[in-house]
Amino acid sequence: MNHTPRTRTVVGCTLLVIALGASVTACSGDGNPLAAAPYDAADQISFNGPKAGGKKADPDKPLEVTAEGRDGRITDVTAMDATGRYVSGELAADGSRWHSTSPLAANARYTLRVSTEDEDGAPGRRVLTFDTGKPLTKQRLDVTFGPKTGTYGVGQPITAELSKPVRDEAQRAVVERALKVESMPATEGAWHWVDDKELHYRPKEYWPAHATVRVRSNLDGIKVSDRLWGGRAKPLTITTGDQVIAVTDASSHTMTVYRNGKAIKTMPVTTGKPGFETRNGVKVVLGKEYFVRMRGTSIGIAEGSAESYDLPVYYATRVTWSGEYVHAAPWSVGSQGSANVSHGCTGMSTDNAAWFFKNVREGDLVKVVNSFGNTMETFGNGFGDWNVAWAKWRKGSALVGGEPEGPRPADAARLRPTTV
CATH class of the missing domain: 2.40.440.10 (L,D-transpeptidase catalytic domain-like)
Structure with a gap:
């Protein structure tokens, strides 16, 4: 390694991030060793993404970050796009390699934050940004939520109608993971695959009275299969009245x-x-x-x-x-x-x-x-929907397992x- 040795410190400041290939600056020194920034880990890692100003990353390919040399290791990696969607990943036990396990979105900008540690235990950091390109296929999976915006009784299920059938369990998991339902007050709930093109969402119990339920999709630009990519979906908000x-x-x-x-x-x-x-x-x-x-x-x-x-x-x-x-x-x-x-x-x-x-x-x-x-x-x-026991309902979720x-x-x- 060719970086300057540093005393091992605890980082407690805000980083200023510039695009891929740029330097990372830290809080101004105040004489307190706890204010020292991590070293720039640019020479400690390699990344399979594009260089700054280069071509866009292929959303069909997973991200991969590898530790270079024998005297350092990767301790943490986060990848997030501009809309706040995180990419799941897996870090090798010895810190030698991290790779993404969930698909990248097409036409998106990502920030990749890599934390490292050298042979002396000193922390390093590298922040990279890159863009993904368009998918090769133009087939889109659109989602239409129901019912219409309005006020409903506490038994109203949420529906999600897909524009194309999704049969593979792993592909269903990609779709379902992107469909978000939030209620205020909060309540436990789950999606259930009715068939290849429709899902229903209901709480374990009925919705709370006078609740607000918001539904949205994060599927836009996400790869579902080799020939199918997520499209846009209009978000939905409903409220409930008395029970x-x-x-x-x-x-x-x-x-x-x-x-x-x-x-x-x-x-x-x-x-x-x-x-x-x-x-x-x-x-x-x-x-x-x-x-x-x-x-x-x-x-x-x-x-x-x-x-x-x-x-x-x-x-x-x-x-x-x-x-x-x-x-x-x-x-x-x-x-x-x-x-x-x-x-x-x-x-x-x-x-x-x-x-x-x-x-x-x-x-x-x-x-x-x-x-x-x-x-x-x-x-x-x-x-x-309410005639199905909760345990059986959850088995209709691709994230839990079971058959529709x-x-x-x-x-x-x-x-x-x-x-x-």
């Missing part, structure tokens, strides 16, 4: 609505009769429609048969895409509170349906218990049939 949960008991023929844990209204209802039983489990309000024309043919009932119907329905709150609603059913008031006579929907009086319609919003929760029906589908017919489950939402019934 509203409506519990329908099909055996007692009642619905009780809770707001922030307190029961605020109990109403007589009717649910699905034998052969048309209402789905059990937790559903998420998908939308509200003041008027819907409901026909039996939309769920496979032959026109003119004994079960056929064609009815104008008001105050309809949708909970599945296949046509399950909570709605006004004035024709069944005599059975509400005592018998199940519907074709799968939850029916109530017009006054009660109007109250329910007014007091719930998209993302609120409707839970059905004690029905003889099947459990709400996890995916493809609305949001059945269920059909794509796009494979669900497109005609959105209706039941009564």
Whole structure:
């Protein structure tokens, strides 16, 4: 080594960094040995990136920093781009080599900080900057977040729709690692791969009431595969309102609505009769429609048969895409509170349906218990996400491991049939 020997000191000052190949200066000396700067480690390391003013680095290739000679070693390396994204890396146990383990972004500027130590234990430092070039392929993986910006109930999942399928588990991990969800108040949550092109994010429990949830992607310019690079995504911010949960008991023929844990209204209802039983489990309000024309043919009932119907329905709150609603059913008031006579929907009086319609919003929760029906589908017919145990949900994450489950939402019934 040809650097000037220095007394081993503790560094406690701010460095002024100039571009690759430039010198590193330190705080002015004040006579205190603790104020001494680390030596310039330029001759102690080699870097496989471009020289100052040279061509741009190939984002397809990993970074590599190597210790030169036998009397020094690398102690730490950090690489970060201008947007604050760090590059993961691995340092050899003997400090001889560091290499990146996560992909670089294309069209980005990076700062590489390398810390070293010589044979006497004196600390060295080298700070390098470099740019990455454009990827050779123009295929981009764009991400569209959902729902739209607005205020929702505490059961609203976040969705991420990909423009191209991603099947490989390692590539899924690259994508998922770049999708960021932050809530205030903070809450534990995870992504779950619905299929090759869609992910859902939900907390372990429901979102806190009156929370702010921000969603963004760091995938832009990141290599996903040899022919696929991350594209841009519009960030999303939603807020939540009160915690509203409506519990329908099909055996007692009642619905009780809770707001922030307190029961605020109990109403007589009717649910699905034998052969048309209402789905059990937790559903998420998908939308509200003041008027819907409901026909039996939309769920496979032959026109003119004994079960056929064609009815104008008001105050309809949708909970599945296949046509399950909570709605006004004035024709069944005599059975509400005592018998199940519907074709799968939850029916109530017009006054009660109007109250329910007014007091719930998209993302609120409707839970059905004690029905003889099947459990709400996890995916493809609305949001059945909350019917999955948390441990199983996390297994649908590429960062945790496990297989995605269920059909794509796009494979669900497109005609959105209706039941009564």
